[in-house]
Amino acid sequence: MVKNFVYFVLFVLAVIAAAELIGIQSFTIGSMTISMLPLVFAIAIAMILALPFLRKGILKKIYSKKNVDFASKYLIFIMLPLMARYGSDVAPQIREILQVGWVFIIQEIGNLGTVLFGLPIAILIGLRREAIGATLGLGREGELAYISEKYTLESPEGRGVISLYVIGTLFGTMFFSIFAPILLDFGIRVEALAMASGVGSGSMMSAASATLVARVPEMENTILAYASASQLLTSFIGTFTMVFLAAPLQQVVYKFLVRGDKK
Known part of the structure; x- marks a missing residue:
């Protein structure tokens, strides 16, 4: 052994x-x-x-x-040093971040996108209770913990969140590494892309922000600070958004789309 x-x-x-x-x-x-x-x-x-x-x-x-x-x-213990790094990136730019703090808060509404757009598509392609685990969020640690506590990982909902967790781990980082610089070439401001990098996944955030830094090295401090601040807020506020907004909304949308499911 x-x-x-x-x-x-x-x-x-x-x-x-x-x-x-x-x-x-x-x-x-x-x-x-x-x-x-x-x-x-x-x-x-x-x-x-x-x-x-x-x-x-x-x-x-x-x-x-x-x-x-x-x-x-x-895995969560391996991510702890990265979380400490986020704090060290945020602190030097704290004034600039506070000036646009309301933008970070509004960004959390984006967490509902997986329910509003992802759930109907999941139902359309044939998923049922698995769709609840797969579309509550990005399927990272927060969603994994919530679904495992409420339904257990052996349930259809558990299989859904586990599947998304694995897919996100394997392909999410690659997607963000490619997508962020593509959007930059379309003229989107680098600060907005840095904010959007903080989606609740440390690996995805690191991939997106690092590719942005590689493209705009003179704004490295700003990019890392915005991305780290967004990641911290998503990890904290995103939990409450998931529990009090995303989960109840998901149940309503699911019952509307799948009338025959009585669970």
């Missing part, structure tokens, strides 16, 4: 080292320049090595259910 865990830790360090050696890679599509972060390459490497036909020998031990469950369970 200890030997397998050591292999697991060494594998993680090797993937991180390989991703850092690749570094930030940029490529141009038309007038748009897209930057890919080391985090994206780390996810891609881990995904490729997890393919069934490659998962043999040591890799089979590394990707054992016990190791995967361990990584998932203690």
